[in-house]
Amino acid sequence: MNNSVRISIYNIILNYVFNRGFQDYDNFSRKLTEAILEDFAKGHFDLRKTISKVKTSFFRLNSISRSQFFNKRLEKAIINAWKNSSKINEPLTERTVKIIKTPLLSHGVCKELQVDDIDSFIEVRKVKPSEVVNLIPLDLDEEFIKNSLAEIIGETFVQKDWGGELGDLFTTRIKFRGHRIPTAFMFKGKGLRKKLTIADCGKNGDQILRLLKLPARLFIVQHVGEIDFTVREQLEMATEAKARQTGKALYYCLMDGVDTARVLLVYGKLDR
Incomplete structure (x- = not known):
């Protein structure tokens, strides 16, 4: 199906x-x-x-x-x-x-990761959420966030945005548990400063559906502010369905404004 x-x-x-x-x-x-x-x-x-x-x-x-x-x-x-x-x-x-x-x-499994679990962002553990809450929602556009994260993980080839894209960034530079893992990102910048809901992810959440079409094993949804629990459910359900279908272990991660700020701050891409 x-x-x-x-x-x-x-x-x-x-x-x-x-x-x-x-x-x-x-x-x-x-x-x-x-x-x-x-x-x-x-x-x-x-x-x-x-x-x-x-x-x-x-x-x-x-x-x-x-x-x-x-x-x-x-x-x-x-x-x-x-x-x-x-x-x-x-x-x-x-x-x-x-x-x-x-x-x-099928026997595929999926698991939610926190940004702290990802080797490529390991330094984020040095920044407590309480240190950045006053910065939320972040006044940063998607392009800046995408380019900053690409620099942090060492990704040279950054795709340009266009209407029919499956995801905002696909990379094999992310490391998890000591190994590189194909990863797909969906970014939401300052153009959407309110809570991110399913309604903001395309018709019937089709942005997440498109994201899951990429040949990745880790799927990350990023936003400059709060992420509604329905987005989490949507991402979890889509990842779980793909894991069952492919028989692979897949992962998903929600990177809200606080976690985005923590990562950018600790890697020198954001001022307090």
Whole structure:
């Protein structure tokens, strides 16, 4: 199955939950997404029935019934997302079902890293978060941040930005646990000084989807300020899906304004 359909459906559900003032208790959006994909794989889908079989405390904690949560527009949006996937014109034969389920059976794993864990930024441990909080949000543009980080890791070949790019920087200069690891960056500079949310990462978070298309093993999302937890969930889910599909160990990292400032400061790219 195309990873993008899983993430697209997940985002549709997550946005529906938050737009109605609910909290995503018990990781409900992800559980419902997986249940929906299982039903599509079996050749049938009825959102009302799918909602009824998900074991979760979401409804009790949000004081809403399962029937109240159901919405025809939500169901239609999910169906459209499925139809727009790469399997749109392929009938749900036994062979198709096997292909759809393959990523769930692979043994790839993913793990979140902190910037402190990355060898190339090891000096960052010398700077406490409390030392830079007064600088947030950083008044720095994406180009400066990208070029500064490239200099820190020793990357000579920095790609120029263009509309169809998969990521802002792809490099093999990053070191982790003593080894070089292919790494893809997505940067957000002072053009977005508010909290970074999924809505700021392209339609249905497609910037993160494009980032995951790069042949990297570490994926880093950077921002000059706070990063919303939904971006973390999106990045985690996309990385986990790719890890399962490829059978490789993959890593992801969120580099918010505080961590960005710590790195730039300790390597002489930023003044206090």
